[in-house]
Amino acid sequence: MTFNRRSFRDFRLQTKLFITYIAITVIPIALLGYLAYSQYISSIERQVGTYIPRLLGQANDNIERQINEFFQMSDQIYNAPMIIEILRKDAYQTVSAMRQDEFTVDSYLSSTFIHGSQQDILGVFISSNNRLFSSTKTDYFSGFSTKEAVGLYGQNLDLRGQEMVLLPNETSLQFKDHRPFVLIAKPLVDVENRLSLGTMFIALDLSFIDRIVQPIDEQEGAEMWLMTEEGYMLYHTSADQIGRKDQKAAKYPTLNGSFKTKNMLFGMDVSKQHQWVLAHQIPLGQLTAETNFVRTITILLFIAVTAVALIIAALLAWGVAKPLQHLTEQMKRVEKGDFNVVFNRQSNDEVGMLSDRFQTMIKEIQGLIREKYQIELKQKEAEMYALQSQINPHFMYNTLETIAMTVEEDDKDTVVDMVTILGRMLRYSLSNKEKLVTIHQELQHIRDYLTIQSYRFEDELAFRIDVQVNGNKEYIPKFILQPLVENALEHAFVPGKQLVVTVLIVRDGNEIQMSVSDNGAGMSKIKLLEIRQLLTLQTDLNRDHHFGILNVNGRLVLHYGKTYMLQVDSEKNIGTTMRIRVPVNRGEQGDE
Amino acid sequence: MLLFVSGCSNGDAYELLVSSGSSSIRQPEAQYEHQYTIGIISKVDNIPYFNSVKEGVLEAAERLKVNVLYEGPAVADAKGQRVIVEKFIQQKVDAIAISANDPVQLAPILKQAKAAGIVVITWDSDTEPAARNLFIDMVNPEVLGRHVMDTLAWNTEEHGSFAIMTGSFSASNHNAWLKWIQAQWKEYYPNMNLVEVVATNDDPHNAFIQAQGLLRKYPDLAGIIGNSSVGPPAAAKAVEEAGKAGDVAVVGVSTPDLMRDYLKRGSAQVVTLWSPKKLGYLTVFLAKSLINGEQPGDFQYMPGVGTIRMRGSDTVIMGEPIDFTRENVDQYDF
Numbered sequence: 001m002t003f004n005r006r007s008f009r010d011f012r013l014q015t016k017l018f019i020t021y022i023a024i025t026v027i028p029i030a031l032l033g034y035l036a037y038s039q040y041i042s043s044i045e046r047q048v049g050t051y052i053p054r055l056l057g058q059a060n061d062n063i064e065r066q067i068n069e070f071f072q073m074s075d076q077i078y079n080a081p082m083i084i085e086i087l088r089k090d091a092y093q094t095v096s097a098m099r100q101d102e103f104t105v106d107s108y109l110s111s112t113f114i115h116g117s118q119q120d121i122l123g124v125f126i127s128s129n130n131r132l133f134s135s136t137k138t139d140y141f142s143g144f145s146t147k148e149a150v151g152l153y154g155q156n157l158d159l160r161g162q163e164m165v166l167l168p169n170e171t172s173l174q175f176k177d178h179r180p181f182v183l184i185a186k187p188l189v190d191v192e193n194r195l196s197l198g199t200m201f202i203a204l205d206l207s208f209i210d211r212i213v214q215p216i217d218e219q220e221g222a223e224m225w226l227m228t229e230e231g232y233m234l235y236h237t238s239a240d241q242i243g244r245k246d247q248k249a250a251k252y253p254t255l256n257g258s259f260k261t262k263n264m265l266f267g268m269d270v271s272k273q274h275q276w277v278l279a280h281q282i283p284l285g286q287l288t289a290e291t292n293f294v295r296t297i298t299i300l301l302f303i304a305v306t307a308v309a310l311i312i313a314a315l316l317a318w319g320v321a322k323p324l325q326h327l328t329e330q331m332k333r334v335e336k337g338d339f340n341v342v343f344n345r346q347s348n349d350e351v352g353m354l355s356d357r358f359q360t361m362i363k364e365i366q367g368l369i370r371e372k373y374q375i376e377l378k379q380k381e382a383e384m385y386a387l388q389s390q391i392n393p394h395f396m397y398n399t400l401e402t403i404a405m406t407v408e409e410d411d412k413d414t415v416v417d418m419v420t421i422l423g424r425m426l427r428y429s430l431s432n433k434e435k436l437v438t439i440h441q442e443l444q445h446i447r448d449y450l451t452i453q454s455y456r457f458e459d460e461l462a463f464r465i466d467v468q469v470n471g472n473k474e475y476i477p478k479f480i481l482q483p484l485v486e487n488a489l490e491h492a493f494v495p496g497k498q499l500v501v502t503v504l505i506v507r508d509g510n511e512i513q514m515s516v517s518d519n520g521a522g523m524s525k526i527k528l529l530e531i532r533q534l535l536t537l538q539t540d541l542n543r544d545h546h547f548g549i550l551n552v553n554g555r556l557v558l559h560y561g562k563t564y565m566l567q568v569d570s571e572k573n574i575g576t577t578m579r580i581r582v583p584v585n586r587g588e589q590g591d592e
Numbered sequence: 593m594l595l596f597v598s599g600c601s602n603g604d605a606y607e608l609l610v611s612s613g614s615s616s617i618r619q620p621e622a623q624y625e626h627q628y629t630i631g632i633i634s635k636v637d638n639i640p641y642f643n644s645v646k647e648g649v650l651e652a653a654e655r656l657k658v659n660v661l662y663e664g665p666a667v668a669d670a671k672g673q674r675v676i677v678e679k680f681i682q683q684k685v686d687a688i689a690i691s692a693n694d695p696v697q698l699a700p701i702l703k704q705a706k707a708a709g710i711v712v713i714t715w716d717s718d719t720e721p722a723a724r725n726l727f728i729d730m731v732n733p734e735v736l737g738r739h740v741m742d743t744l745a746w747n748t749e750e751h752g753s754f755a756i757m758t759g760s761f762s763a764s765n766h767n768a769w770l771k772w773i774q775a776q777w778k779e780y781y782p783n784m785n786l787v788e789v790v791a792t793n794d795d796p797h798n799a800f801i802q803a804q805g806l807l808r809k810y811p812d813l814a815g816i817i818g819n820s821s822v823g824p825p826a827a828a829k830a831v832e833e834a835g836k837a838g839d840v841a842v843v844g845v846s847t848p849d850l851m852r853d854y855l856k857r858g859s860a861q862v863v864t865l866w867s868p869k870k871l872g873y874l875t876v877f878l879a880k881s882l883i884n885g886e887q888p889g890d891f892q893y894m895p896g897v898g899t900i901r902m903r904g905s906d907t908v909i910m911g912e913p914i915d916f917t918r919e920n921v922d923q924y925d926f
Contacts, residue, residue, distance in 0.1 A: 049609030078898070088923045191898055192867035192914065193925055194651055257611035265609070 014321035021313035026306050033302055037295060044287055045265060049258035052267030055216045056278045060271040062212045063226070063278070067184060067204075070121075071163050074186045074200050076112060077126075083108050087197040088190060090129040102133060109135040113202070120208040122181055128188070128198025136203070139176040162187070165274055166201075167234050168243060173203065180206045180242040182234060206242070209235045213278070222282040229255065229275050246279075260284065323351040327358060339366040381435075381558050384551050391429050392486065395449075402456040418455055421448045429479075437478045439505060439512070440471035446481055446503060453489055460493070463501040471505075474512055476582050477555060483548030484516040484578045490548075492520020492576060510584050517577035523570040531568050549578065556580060627659050630879045631680035632872075633673055633690040634664030635717065635763070636794045640850050641821035641868050642691075644926035645716075648872025655896070658880055661685065668760060668794040670694035677701045681708055687879040689728075691716035694762040699723040711882045715875045717765040718907075725882060726906050728875055730866040731913045733765065737772020739913060740844060743862040744815045745781050747841035752814025753785040755806045757827060757844070759794045759820030766819050769845070773817060787813070792822050799826030807834050818844030824863050828854035848916045848924040855918045864913045869926050870897055874910055 008016065077083055086105055092098040105126065113124045114135045123136030166183040168174075173183060181203045188197035209226060217224050217237055226235035231249025236242045253259050255277050258267040265287065267280040285292075330341040339362055343355045399422055406414050428445045443465055450463040481503065488501050497519075504515045523531065534546060535553045553566035560582060570576040632649050634642035646662050653660040661680065665672020670693045678701060680688050688705050692698045692714050702723035706712050715728040744754060756773065759766040770789065777784060787810050792799035799822045807813060807830055816831070818824035824846035831840045832854070842860035847868065854860040874897050878888060888894075890902040901909040916924065 046609060053610060053612065085920070085923055189896060191870050191896060193923075194648055194867070194869040194873065195925075251606070253606045253608045254611040258609045259606045259611075260609055261606055266606075 012321070013324065014317045017317035017320060018313050021316065022310070025309045025313070029302065029305065033298060037291075037298070040291065041288055044291065045260060045284065048265060048282075048287055049260070049267065052216075052265075052280055052282075053257050053269050056267055056269035056280055059212050059216060060269050060276070060278045063209055063276070064271050064273050066208050066212065067165060067182075067274075070118075070184055070202055070204060071186055073113070073118065074184075074202060077108075077188065077200065078191075080108060080112075084190070084197070087126070087128045087188065088193070088195075098131070102131065105133040106135050109133060120205045122175060122179065122203040122205050124203075125201040126188070126198055127201070131198075136175075138179070140203075141174060141176070167228065167232060169232055175203070180235065180239070182206065206235050213237070216280065219282055219286055221286045222280065224278070224280045227277050227279065229270070229277060234276075249277075320351065323347070323355060327351075327355055331358070334362055339369075377558050381555060384555050384558075387547075387551060391426065395452075395486075398456055399452050402452070406455070414455060418452060421452055424448055425452075435478055436475040438472050439467065439469060439474045439476055442476055442478065442481055443467060443471060443503070443505075445479075446485055449482060449485060450501065457499075459498060461489070461499050461501070463503070465503045466505070468504075468506045469512060474507075474584060476512065476514070477559060480552055480555070480580065480582075481514060481516060483552050484580075487546075487548045487578075488516060488518040488520065488576065492518040492522075494521050494573075507584070508581075511581045512584060513579060513581050515577055515579045517575060519575040522572045522574050522576055524572050528568065528570050531570075535566055535568065552580065556582075627657060628686040628880060628883050629659040629661065629683070630687045630689065630876060630883075631661045631663070631676075631683070631685040632875065633676050633680075633688065634662070635673075635691045635693050635759075636668035637664035637666055639794065639796065639822060640926075641847050644847060644849075644868035645872035645875075647926070648867075648869035648874075649876050650872075651869070652873040652876035652896075656876060656880055658876060660876060665693075668693050668763075670697035670762070673698060674701045677705060681705050681710065684708075685710060686883045687711035687713060689713040689715050689875045689879050690719075690724075692719040692764065693717070693760065695719040695723075695764045697762075711879060713875065713879055713882065715871065717763045719764070721906060724906075726878065726888075726908060728871070728878060728908045728910065729765075729903070730871050730910045732901075732903070732909055733768035734772045736845070736864065736913050737769040738776040740769065740817055740819075740864055741773045741776035741781070743843045743864060743915065744817055744841060745784065747843060747861040748784070748814040750781050751783045753787045753810060753812060754815040754817060754841075755787050755810065755813060756789045756817045756819055757792050757799060757802055757806070757823035758789055759823070760791050763820075769819055773819070784814075792820060792826065794820055794822050796822045796826060799823055800829055803827040803830035804833070807831065807836065807840070813840055815841035815843065818842070818846055818863075820844075821846045821850065821865070824860055825850040825854065828860040832857070832859045847926055848921045849926055851916060852921050855916065855921050858918070861917070863916050865916065866910060866913055867924075867926060871910060873897060874900070874908075878908065 008019075011019070083105055086101045089101070092101075109124045109126070113121050114137060122138065123134065123140060126133040164185045166185055168181060168183075171183055173181075175181065184202050184204065186200045186202075188200050189195070190197050213224050213226075216222075222237075224237045225233045225241065225246070227233040227246050227249060229249070231246040233241055233244055233246055236244075252266070252268065255268045255270045258265065260266065263284050264281050265284055269278050270276070271278065327343075330343060333341050341359075341362060343359045399418070403415055403418050403422075406418065425445060425448045428441070428448075447465060450461070450465075454461050454463070485501060485503065489499070492499055492501075500519050502515075502517050504513075504517070506513050531546065531549070534550060549566060549568070556564045556566060564581055564583075567579040568576070569579075630653075632646075634645060636642065642664055649660055649662055652658070661683070663676050665676065673690060673693055674697070677688060677690065677698070681701075681704065688702070688710055690698070690702070690713070692702075695718060699720045699722070702712050702719060706723070706725070712724040713726045713728060714724045716730065718724070718727045718729070721727075748754070756770065758770050761767065774786065777786060788806065790802045790806065792802055799818075803816065803823075803826045806816065806827075816823075816827040818827050824842055824844040827840075827844070828842045828851065831837055831842055834840075837857065837859035842854070843862050843864070845865055846863045847865055848863070851860055851863045855863070874894060877894060877897065881888065888900060888902065888908055891899055893899050898911060900911070903909055914924075
């Protein structure tokens with residue numbers, strides 16, 4: 001876990017899940033496997049390290065017992081009174097007498113020891129009172145002579161009555177075929193006379209050690225050797241090592257137990273009597289050879305399990321992360337304003353629930369937005385309607401003035417007409433309840449308005465209303481045409497020229513097209529562009545300036561959408577035409 | 593892990609797995625050992641047999657590193673020995689080994705020594721079993737007694753009268769041998785006739801006089817058995833002086849040194865004995881073992897002695913008797 005937490009936190013969920021899964025499955029399994037294996041290996045080593053010294057101890061005991069048996073075997077000589085009698089002599093009068101004794105003893109040694117049941121005896125020597133008796137299996141040299149030394153010790157060898165084991169490096173005795181041997185030396189004592197009879201030496205072939213250690217040394221690669229505490233190897237399973245010195249002897253941490261190096265396991269035991277070290281070494285690999293097969297199988301299994309685990313981890317991580325990713329993408333779309341997102345829910349887990357909740361939330365938001373939008377729309381419409389429904393005070397003032405002048409002229413009929421029309425107009429505008437009215441009603445109102453204006457302007461104003469639809473069936477928003485007419489009267493008058501206002505209502509498919517045109521002053525192109533821009537931008541309503549048409553346009557757009565906006569066409573000095581469209585019968589539904 | 597770490601720096605690193613004890617089990621040699629004192633009492637001072645014993649005792653003392661006091665009374669009797677035992681008790685010896693002149697008379701003082709914590713051994717001649725821890729017998733008395741009778745029979749052709757010169761009538765070993773000599777005589781040799789048993793009291797001079805007396809008293813005597821070491825030389829000497837060498841067979845229990853000349857001259861035929869040196873050595877060896885609390889066992893191998901036998905739990909038999917003849921007497925120097 002070398003990566004720092006910070007960066008881990010920043011990883012993608014998929015990666016995190018993957019890493020976590022690996023961390024809690026593969027790593028523990030790997031650790032467990034490693035620990036189990038190393039524990040097993042070290043327990044094998046401990047077991048071997050325990051039983052090898054035990055076996056060595058037994059072998060060592062057997063070797064010493066065997067040597068003691070050889071010592072005891074030499075006691076046989078006490079049972080041969082004839083030999084003892086010869087050994088008791090110390091002077092001869094004739095050479096032949098001595099030779100005869102030598103012959104007797106040599107034959108005895110040969111028949112008793114060399115040709116006896118003991119095959120391990122290479123030779124037997126007795127040095128006694130300046131005589132040497134011997135019998136050997138093979139030739140030997142540089143060892144004993146009657147006149148000179150017996151081995152290195154010679155005549156003066158003082159065993160102090162002790163039995164001794166001499167190693168080849170402690171004697172000068174050597175056999176012709178360089179056969180390894182040990183020499184056991186036993187003082188011969190005349191127990192009756194309490195005198196020394198001499199020393200008996202028995203040279204032993206090391207094959208008896210072979211026989212003892214062979215059962216331990218069955219494993220391939222194992223080596224065994226017997227050495228003194230100083231490291232002189234008197235026996236070794238590989239014969240060429242015999243007689244050499246174990247250079248590492250001083251470094252061994254124990255001579256009674258076991259220890260190991262990187263690739264060798266050593267077991268040692270020190271014998272009780274002679275302090276000989278029986279050592280055993282075996283390559284560690286040899287011990288664990290059988291386990292290695294199991295280890296290989298385990299590793300293969302581990303790899304397989306890991307692969308499966310990785311696939312499962314990837315699938316799991318993907319399974320968690322994919323819906324979330326999908327969710328994220330959908331959220332992005334929502335963020336950009338597209339509420340028409342689809343969640344294909346895949347599961348009933350937390351991610352699925354999250355998707356569900358999100359979808360519900362989106363719908364809720366969508367609903368709220370729509371609701372709020374509609375409320376605003378209605379508010380605006382209401383506001384505009386309210387504004388529009390008011391009778392222009394200028395119009396009232398001018399009308400009243402006209403009435404006053406007419407009264408002055410005493411034209412009673414006209415006055416009555418005008419007051420009646422005005423009354424009707426006031427009622428129409430006060431009856432605010434219906435937002436949609438029939439074309440007929442709206443046209444009546446326009447006609448009233450134009451009639452009153454006609455009284456005022458007399459010949460300067462003419463108007464024409466052409467309705468090509470059924471005015472009683474089709475509905476249009478209230479006060480939708482009046483502002484346009486009002487606008488024409490306000491801007492289109494050209495002094496000295498009669499203004500003709502034409503209102504045309506036709507049906508075009510599913511739409512009702514209405515136009516208010518005049519033959520008045522018209523607009524410059526710049527002005528027209530300005531107007532169109534105002535209509536498109538739908539800027540704040542300004543009561544004074546183009547209030548009427550903007551209001552109409554606003555209401556149309558609110559009610560029917562942008563495509564139903566007010567169209568203005570105008571040419572300077574020719575006139576202006578304003579067109580509006582409304583869908584057929586839409587009013588009945590929109591009226592609610 | 594340790595192996596790995598150290599293994600990196602040094603390929604020869606050893607990791608200890610199992611160790612029983614230190615790498616060297618050799619014990620320091622110079623171990624302090626209390627030197628025991630062992631008091632050895634012979635039947636009588638200054639006769640060759642007991643001098644040979646003394647040689648073995650001194651050899652053992654040196655070899656086994658013990659302190660020995662070797663004493664014997666001037667006259668072979670219980671009284672003299674009791675004085676020596678008392679002295680040893682006062683000296684607080686660790687063990688007393690005695691060749692008892694009288695099994696009954698010496699018992700109280702030996703029991704007293706035992707009570708004082710001293711190991712009491714009898715050798716050569718026993719006391720009451722209760723008075724000692726161990727008895728070291730040289731040979732089986734039955735084997736010796738019967739064998740001595742046989743050697744006489746061979747040399748008299750199983751005919752004629754014979755006399756026995758025993759050491760003393762109180763010494764248990766002499767009595768035991770005497771018993772078995774007579775048993776063998778009665779069992780196998782009806783043509784022989786035991787005329788008299790005399791005691792020499794282990795005094796060479798007295799023995800010689802006794803022998804002369806026997807020769808005078810029984811002119812047709814065919815043989816004399818000397819039942820203690822002083823008997824056969826005295827008999828042989830008397831036979832020689834009477835000019836009857838070869839006519840009167842002399843056999844018995846005696847040492848080669850005492851008998852060498854008589855054997856060679858033919859005035860004695862066979863003497864039977866064991867190695868008194870070995871006996872001395874074994875006595876000291878066993879005394880030390882007992883002080884150390886080690887009991888001997890049947891067929892046990894004793895270094896420098898050989899295999900011993902046990903009869904009962906408290907009697908050691910050192911070995912087999914040796915016959916000394918004109919031919920082999922030169923091999924032995926005791």
